[in-house]
Structures are given as structure tokens and as C-alpha cells.
Amino acid sequence: MPEADTIIAPATTPGRSAIALIRLSGPGARAVVERVFRPKRAGRPWKPWAVRTGEIADPAGGGAIDRSMAVWMPGPGSYTGEDVVELSCHGSPAIVESVLRLCLREGARLAEPGEFTRRAFLNGKMDLAEAEAVCDLIASETEASLATARRQLAGELSQRVSAIRETLLDLSAEMEARIDFPEEDIPPDDAQRFLDSLESARGEIQSLLEQGRRGRRLREGARVAIVGRVNVGKSSLFNALIRMERAISTPHPGTTRDTIEARIDLRGVAVDLVDTAGIRSPESEIEGLGIERSKREIERADAVVWVLDRSQAVGAEDREAFDLVRGKPFIIALNKSDLTPGLSGFEEFQSFPAVATSAVTRRGVDQLEKRLWERLAGASGGAMGEGALVSNVRHIEALEEARAALGDARALLERREGLEFVMVDLRSAVDRIGAILGLDVGEEILDRIFQRFCIGK
Ligand SMILES: Nc1nc2c(ncn2[C@@H]2O[C@H](COP(=O)(O)OP(=O)(O)OP(=O)(O)O)[C@@H](O)[C@H]2O)c(=O)[nH]1
Ligand SMILES: [Mg+2]
CATH class of the missing domain: 3.30.1360.120 (Probable tRNA modification gtpase trme; domain 1)
Structure with missing residues (x-):
């Protein structure tokens, strides 16, 4: 109009x-x-x-x-x-x-x-998702958020969401036709097909949400901890990555007692990099407290750089550090690679992503940044764009609600409840998905969305 x-x-x-x-x-x-x-x-x-x-x-x-x-x-x-x-x-x-x-x-x-x-x-x-992308595009401050906005504006999200909606609409049309003959039982083949369709839509929503989680992390910035046993060169690598002599590094094991943090721009992603105290059996109370902090930082981190000294054999303290980082996405930095290699006992870690680095000559530091970026993007292939298709809170909420409704629909279907009950959940999923595109959304929602915009856009 x-x-x-x-x-x-x-x-x-x-x-x-x-x-x-x-x-x-x-x-x-x-x-x-x-x-x-x-x-x-x-x-x-x-x-x-x-x-x-x-x-x-x-x-x-x-x-x-x-x-x-x-x-x-x-x-x-x-x-x-x-x-x-x-x-x-x-x-x-x-x-x-x-x-x-x-x-x-x-x-x-x-x-x-x-x-x-x-x-x-x-x-x-x-559509509404594209309109929101215009606002995000203008507001984007990093390459990563810009990439998300650009793809959304190009209609990529809209197409994926429309496809899910089509699947669900087809399914409801079929169910609708069945409801007209309530006295007949649903043939098992059909029931299975209904379930399969539901599951495929739910899987697609799930994958969009999963990507969205990564997207949001990229937008807000990520946290990366540098972890390892004492004296492997964590502080030196930290300094090399932030391009500043910020952390104290000395030949004495146990130099770093407290965590130090600095923000870097990692190929367009804001990353808070944290240098931590080396992992070993503490020799003093201060050191013990420092190591506790290291453990907390590992918990908090989105990804970890696990540093090993490539000129020495893997020891008990390295394994201790490994036990702490193994639950996280991590990359191994085989540091001091400018020295004569003396690494043994590394076989068991061979399958993890590793980069040979030298904090002294800077060799491999760029490569480490690249691998770290890929790790954060959540895909070894560096699918940064893929990782960031959904990042808007409104879209995430709508997708979560749709996913929940489809979960309910599946439960009803499995219990062989009447299709008219399944349809209620199905319709609500269709509505929630449609809201992303702006179908049947009220003035209030539009007001809320557009008031975030600049004047004149
Ligand atoms: N040759 C060589 N020496 C390095 C390298 N990285 C660090 N070092 C040296 O190794 C020693 C320890 O370095 P740090 O950066 O303090 O090590 P750290 O892991 O932070 O040690 P803690 O804080 O004690 O846990 C220092 O003498 C550094 O100069 C490297 O890549 N090559
Ligand atoms: Mg240190």
C-alpha cells in the first residue's frame, strides 16, 4: 500500500x-x-x-x-x-x-x-531480514560483521529461511489433507515421511543457529588464552602477537604470575588475547594462585593456544596442560623452532592442528594468526562467512522458537497424537520463521526494528 x-x-x-x-x-x-x-x-x-x-x-x-x-x-x-x-x-x-x-x-x-x-x-x-541487514551494514565496525551484513543483504539468509518455510508449508498441506479423514490411521510410511520432513527442517534451523552462535561470538569479539607449561615462550608469543613488549619474559621458569590481557584485531575479528602463568606444581603460594587463574582463563576462552617447546621432550607438565585445554578448540604452537629440534613424545598429539613458531624470529607467527582465525571461525576450511549468517537477536529468537515448536510437533507425532494437534505446533513454527522475513509482523515490531536506524536511511 x-x-x-x-x-x-x-x-x-x-x-x-x-x-x-x-x-x-x-x-x-x-x-x-x-x-x-x-x-x-x-x-x-x-x-x-x-x-x-x-x-x-x-x-x-x-x-x-x-x-x-x-x-x-x-x-x-x-x-x-x-x-x-x-x-x-x-x-x-x-x-x-x-x-x-x-x-x-x-x-x-x-x-x-x-x-x-x-x-x-x-x-x-x-524483506525484513534484508532491511535489517542495511542497518547492520552501516553499523559494522569489523570485516566479520560487515561480511554477515553483506550476505544477509544479498538475501542469503532469506533464501535459507524461505526454503525451511516451504518445507513446513508442504508438510502442513499434506497433514491438512489427512485431517479430513480422521477415521483412517496414518499409514506408517506416511508417518515416517512426516517425521523425516520435520527433522530435516529442524536440522536446518539447528545449523543456522549453530552458525549464528559463532557469528555472534565473532561480532562481539573472542577470547583466546595462551597456555602451556613454564618457560615454553608463552609471554614471548603473546608479545609477538600483540606486536608490543607488554608481558615480561625471562629465562626463569615461572616468570608470569598473573594473567595479562590485550586486544588485537585478528583479520577483522576483535580478539582479547590472554597470557597466563605456566602450568606446573607451584613452588609458592603466589604461583599457585597464578596457576588457578590460568585454569579459569582456559574455562573462559573461546579458543586456546597450547604452547610447547619444540627443542625439548614433551614432559609431565606439558601433559598436565594438555588435560586442561583438550576440552576447548585449541591450536598447538611448537615454539622455539629456531633452536635445534628436540621434541619427542609428540606422537599422541600429531592429529591436532599445530604450527611451528619462533617468538624470537617471528617465524610462523602469521601462520599461527591464520590458524587461530580459522579455529575461531569454527571450521578448519576457514568458513568465516558461513559461520556468521545469523547474528541478529530477533532472528535467533525466532529460530529458537521455531525449533522448539518443531520439537513439540515431533513428540506428538511419535506418540501418534491427532494430526490436528501436530498442526498447531507446525503452524506456529511457520509463523516464527515467516517473521524473520517480515511476513505478518505488526507495527510494533517494525517500530522496534527501524528505530535502531539512522535518520535518512
Ligand atoms: N630461541 C628462542 N627462545 C625463546 C622463544 N620464545 C621464548 N624464548 C625464550 O624462552 C624464555 C622463556 O620465555 P617466556 O616468554 O618468558 O616463557 P613463558 O612461557 O611465558 O614462561 P613462564 O611465564 O615462566 O611460564 C625466555 O628466555 C625467552 O627469551 C623462541 O621462539 N625461541
Ligand atoms: Mg610468561
Whole structure:
């Protein structure tokens, strides 16, 4: 349903800038601009999608406010699906203010945050997940969150979600047909097929959620602990990774007593890197407390770098450290690889990902970063993009609810309850999934989503 009014807002940030862009959308967009914009070559027809130069002036009289360029993008091919006009002028707050005031007087109304995109959604130019991606795209501060937003905007999430919804709709159509003959028992083949369909939809939701969990972690930043027995070079590696001499490193075993933390940008992912006290039988109370802290850090970490000294045999303290990290995603750093190799007893760890490093020559440090990034992305193939398709809380909630409803549906089906009861859960799953795309969502939800947007987007 097309909106009747014409909205206006600056699309660039307030304050001084080289250029400011002011955007209008709605049936009156062109008419409003024609009243305030004097084209340099008056009398020529205004061609869509072409830049027109001229000046902005009050039709009621007075001099020009500013020189300006205007582009007219007719609906439905525009961003909002309506007639859109963009005016650019010099980026002075006073100019922007005057142009806005003029256009408001000539019939436009100030846009709400996100109202342009909201109109794009209402006019069917994008679904809700895509509209939300526009907001995420603008807000993204790391490459990882940018990649998620970009894929979501390209409709990747929408396609996966639509496919799940289609499966469930097909299933409900079949069940519906069965409900008309309640006196007949469901043939076991059919019952199995229903279960299989349900399970496949649930599995797909599960995998989206699983990826979402990783996505969220990437967005918020991850925590990585550097762990190992004393003197293997943890602090030296920590310094090499943060590119700063931050942690004290000495030839004395047991140098690090407390944990030290620094934030690094690991290929676009914010990572809190933690250097920890070496694992061994503590020789003092302070050291014992430090080791306790190391254990807590391992618990907290999303991934661990387990450091071994490649010039020495694997010992009891190394195994002790291994027992602590084995439950976590970890990478082995075979450090001191600049020295004569003397590693023995490593066979049992051969199957784990390992990188030879030297904190002294920096050899292998880049490789370690790369492997760590892959580990965090949750896939050995470095499927970073894959890991981050769902990261929006609204989507996660909808998927979780749909998954729960499908779980209930399955339980009912297995207990051979009437299909009409199964259908109730199935429908609720379909609705929850549809909400991601924006099907049948109420004004309140739209308000909540679009108020996060910037003005003018
Ligand atoms: N040759 C060589 N020496 C290294 C390397 N990494 C660390 N070292 C040396 O090994 C010693 C111990 O290094 P640290 O970084 O303090 O080791 P750590 O694991 O933090 O030790 P604790 O804090 O005591 O547990 C220091 O003398 C470092 O200079 C390396 O890659 N090659
Ligand atoms: Mg240390």
C-alpha cells in the first residue's frame, strides 16, 4: 500500500562536511524539489537517474541558498520503490537546515529513523531480514560483521529461511489433507515421511543457529588464552602477537604470575588475547594462585593456544596442560623452532592442528594468526562467512522458537497424537520463521526494528 506523504531527511551525518546529501521519497518528491530547485538549464525535461545542476532557492523570493545537484529516481525502480530525489549541497549545517525547512514548507515531512528503508520493505523492495541487514551494514565496525551484513543483504539468509518455510508449508498441506479423514490411521510410511520432513527442517534451523552462535561470538569479539607449561615462550608469543613488549619474559621458569590481557584485531575479528602463568606444581603460594587463574582463563576462552617447546621432550607438565585445554578448540604452537629440534613424545598429539613458531624470529607467527582465525571461525576450511549468517537477536529468537515448536510437533507425532494437534505446533513454527522475513509482523515490531536506524536511511 503506497504511502501518501513525502518524507525528507539528510542522509549524511550532521555537522560540517564537504558535501551533504538530502533525500526525499514519496509521491510529491519531485514536485517539492521542482519548487525549490532552479536548474541551470531550465526548460529541459528532467531525465530520471541523471544529475541536474542548479541552485536551491526560496520560491517566495530571495537569493540562492546554495548551489546543488539533484537526481531524480522514479519509483518503483528506486531504493524505496517510490519517487526519490536526492539533493546534494555544501555540507554546512546552516545550508542543510535551510534546505530542509524550505522543503518542509513546500509539503514534505521529516522522516523517522529508518523510514526510507521501512518504505522499501513495505513496498516489497526487500524483506525484513534484508532491511535489517542495511542497518547492520552501516553499523559494522569489523570485516566479520560487515561480511554477515553483506550476505544477509544479498538475501542469503532469506533464501535459507524461505526454503525451511516451504518445507513446513508442504508438510502442513499434506497433514491438512489427512485431517479430513480422521477415521483412517496414518499409514506408517506416511508417518515416517512426516517425521523425516520435520527433522530435516529442524536440522536446518539447528545449523543456522549453530552458525549464528559463532557469528555472534565473532561480532562481539573472542577470547583466546595462551597456555602451556613454564618457560615454553608463552609471554614471548603473546608479545609477538600483540606486536608490543607488554608481558615480561625471562629465562626463569615461572616468570608470569598473573594473567595479562590485550586486544588485537585478528583479520577483522576483535580478539582479547590472554597470557597466563605456566602450568606446573607451584613452588609458592603466589604461583599457585597464578596457576588457578590460568585454569579459569582456559574455562573462559573461546579458543586456546597450547604452547610447547619444540627443542625439548614433551614432559609431565606439558601433559598436565594438555588435560586442561583438550576440552576447548585449541591450536598447538611448537615454539622455539629456531633452536635445534628436540621434541619427542609428540606422537599422541600429531592429529591436532599445530604450527611451528619462533617468538624470537617471528617465524610462523602469521601462520599461527591464520590458524587461530580459522579455529575461531569454527571450521578448519576457514568458513568465516558461513559461520556468521545469523547474528541478529530477533532472528535467533525466532529460530529458537521455531525449533522448539518443531520439537513439540515431533513428540506428538511419535506418540501418534491427532494430526490436528501436530498442526498447531507446525503452524506456529511457520509463523516464527515467516517473521524473520517480515511476513505478518505488526507495527510494533517494525517500530522496534527501524528505530535502531539512522535518520535518512
Ligand atoms: N630461541 C628462542 N627462545 C625463546 C622463544 N620464545 C621464548 N624464548 C625464550 O624462552 C624464555 C622463556 O620465555 P617466556 O616468554 O618468558 O616463557 P613463558 O612461557 O611465558 O614462561 P613462564 O611465564 O615462566 O611460564 C625466555 O628466555 C625467552 O627469551 C623462541 O621462539 N625461541
Ligand atoms: Mg610468561
